Amino acid sequence: LSGLLPDYMLPGYYISLPQLPLTGNGKIDRQALPEPGEQDAGRSTAYAAASNDMEALMVQVWEAVLGRTGVSVNDNFFEIGGDSIKSIQIVSRLRKYGYALSVTDVLQFPTPAEQALQTVELLYDGVTQQLSGNVPLSPAQRSFLENEKLVKGHFNQSVLLFSRETISEDAIHAVFRLICRHHDALRLRFEQQDGIWTQTYSDTDEAFSITVHDWKNRDVADAVTLLEAAGGSLQEGMLLHEGPLVRLGLFRLADGDRLLIVIHHLVTDGISLQILLEDIAALYRQYLQGEALELPAKTDSFKHWMEQLNSYALSPVLLKEQAYWEKTAAVITDPLPLDYPAGQNLVKDTQTLVCRLTKELSQQLFTEVNRLLHSEMDDVLLTALGLALRDVFGMRKVLVSMEGHGRQPLAGQADISRTVGWFTSIYPVVLDIAWPDDPGQQLRGVKETLRAIPDKGIGYGLLKYLDKQESTPDYFNRVPEIRFNYLGQFNDTVLAEKEHAYFSFSAEPKGNEVSETSEREVVLELTGIVFNGVLSLDLAYSTGQFRSPTMEKLLSALEERLVSLIRYGTSVTEVQITPQDLGDAELSMEAFNNLFK
Structure with a gap:
């Protein structure tokens, strides 16, 4: 069958x-x-x-x-x-x-x-070519570098690892020398001349720095406070044109060691970070066991991928997408009501509320709900967000900025499954919350909207930043107030190598990843992540724009709507399909539903 x-x-x-x-x-x-x-x-x-x-x-x-x-x-x-x-x-x-x-x-x-x-x-000859020269900027990199409201040298992704055993400083040096030689993007440097930004590969020897602190004789609580301050120093003040853009902090405390890894966002993203953590775990084990340090064969480089995207940006296939984005921009959407319309929106004003589902509900969402509703996580989470915004603010047409991994297969056969870099795609989506009393119908409507987006939105950034037009079309000028980003699933196995984990994740404070003086890019940001089988939703906002009770009400409505969608998804008795599942992008949901009456 x-x-x-x-x-x-x-x-x-x-x-x-x-x-x-x-x-x-x-x-x-x-x-x-x-x-x-x-x-x-x-x-x-x-x-x-x-x-x-x-x-x-x-x-x-x-x-x-x-x-x-x-x-x-x-x-x-x-x-x-x-x-x-x-x-x-x-x-x-x-x-x-x-x-x-x-x-x-x-x-x-x-x-x-x-x-x-x-x-x-794989056929691997063991030869690793070290790349040099200029690399075309990705749309995400262009968007960041051209945003004058952001502090360029303080915009990172970081992770704090814990080990009860002493972390070998020599091993960390050896591991990151190979990591930065293998993953070429970590050696990129950025320079602006005459208003134009460029990125170029640097020498491997300049790719990372390491700072060591020994606080084993201090009280652990005091040492953790010192760690946060030292982490803050590592997070800030990176020089994009000189580097290094990879900074390490090795902290020795009475209850165990910590390793802080700070990487500027210009050269990494969420998937890249997982690749790096797996490689770090593998190389660290190899070093301690006296084996030769070796990584899997290199995939196609970030440079090669960007050269392909630049060619694709000029293709007739991509130019056909313009009509879609023009139509999206033409939709009149509802503004997000602010408690304090004149309030400031800086990173230092950010407050984050967190909602965590139970493990049981999380597992039902990943498996039963997505199977029976033929949905993905983005479909369900965005439906819950849209319904919550309608419940609290009365918004029906909601403009959202979506973040995707940006690694969709396009023209050419590039393999970037193990390539590190900032691939993220960012694109607008209009949610029509027309069925607040029918969660199943609303979910199907949102799902159809997302499935209709060409190549999961990667073309939007290409048309905006890589298309060789003399002026930017008007449909790129709309800036969504709300951003949604589902980061995917993480678990401790990413740090396990040969059934042994030398490191575990630490939730201790590690300094701010983004400068407090930067202006926030959106008004409201919802970020979803699954860690060890549990879904967490972070709702970030500015205290200069919203009162806490308003956001607490929104988060409560979001959780209630999400749980309701999960209950609905586990109650249906047969798979729910939509026109896009059948490959019919022209058939409306109304016409589709009439087929079954």
Whole structure:
């Protein structure tokens, strides 16, 4: 059946009957058909063990990426928590074992058994070319560098790692020398001349710095306070034209060591950070065990990807997207009402409220809800956000700035599954919250809106920053007040190497990643992340623009709407599909619904 029907139309259960029950006139007696149940029916994804080494490796990779055990070779990637971000991580992990698989293959062949058949062995000659010269800027880099309201040298991504064992300073030096040689983007430097920004590769020896503090004789609480201050110093004042743009802080405390890794956002993003953490864990283990330091074969460089994007920006295929973005910009949307319309919106005024789902609800969302509603995390979270905005502020048409991973397969065959750089795509979406009393219909409407976006929005930034037009079209001038970013799923396995984790994540304060004097880019920002199987939503706003009770009310409405959507998704008895699932972008939801009346 899988060769004849799309995944969402495949039966969830199979029941073997000696014959079909018939009515008196010879037709099938549907009332007499047995109900599917766990006792008398096997699921189409009943557990099946790996039958060969390649399938066993695929199961191992899936379990590591999805953070679960007991994966069957017949499990469907999307039904057990997979998404586009995790498809990249699967490809990246496979390369560690010397095998290649494309992201497209992961999406088109959604079981370990099928993917094992598509996997090929990598041919690696051990030669690592060190790149030099200029690199075209990505749309995300251009957007940042041309924003005069941001402090350029203080805009980072960082992570604080903890180890009960003493962290070897020599090992960290050796690990990051290879990391910065292998991942060329970490050596990029930025310079502005005559108002034009450029980026160029620097020498490997200048790629990172390390500062060591020994506070083992101090009280741990006092040392943590010192760590936050030292971390703040590492976070600020990076010189984009000189570097290094990678700074390390090694802190020795009485209860264990900490390693702070600070990387300027210009040369990394969320997926890149996961790649780097996996490589750091692998190389650190190799060093301590006396092995030669070795990383998987390099994928295509950030420079190569950007050269491809520059060519694609001039293609007729991309130019066809202009009509879509013009239509999006023409929609009249509702403004976000502020408590203090004249209030300032600086980073130092930021307040963040946090909502965490239970692990049970989180797991239901990743698996049952997304399977039965044929949805993705973005669909559900944006629907909950839109409904909450309508509940609290009465907004119906909501303009949102979406952040995506920006690694969609485009023209050419570049493999960037293990490439580090700032790939992020940022693009506008208009949510029409027309069905506040019908969560299922509203979710389907939002899902259709997101599916209609060409190539998940990557073309918007290309048209805005890389298209060689003399002037910027008007449809790029609208600036959304709300930003949404789903970062994907993280878990401690990213730091585990050969079943042993030398590091764990620390939630201790590590200094501000962004300068407090920078102006915030949006009024309201919702960020979703899954850590160790639990979904967290961070709602960030300015205390100069909103009262705390207003935002607490919004967060409460958001949580209530999200839980309601999960309850709805787990209550439906059959897969819910929309026109885009059938490949029909022209059919409206109203017309589609009428087909089933």
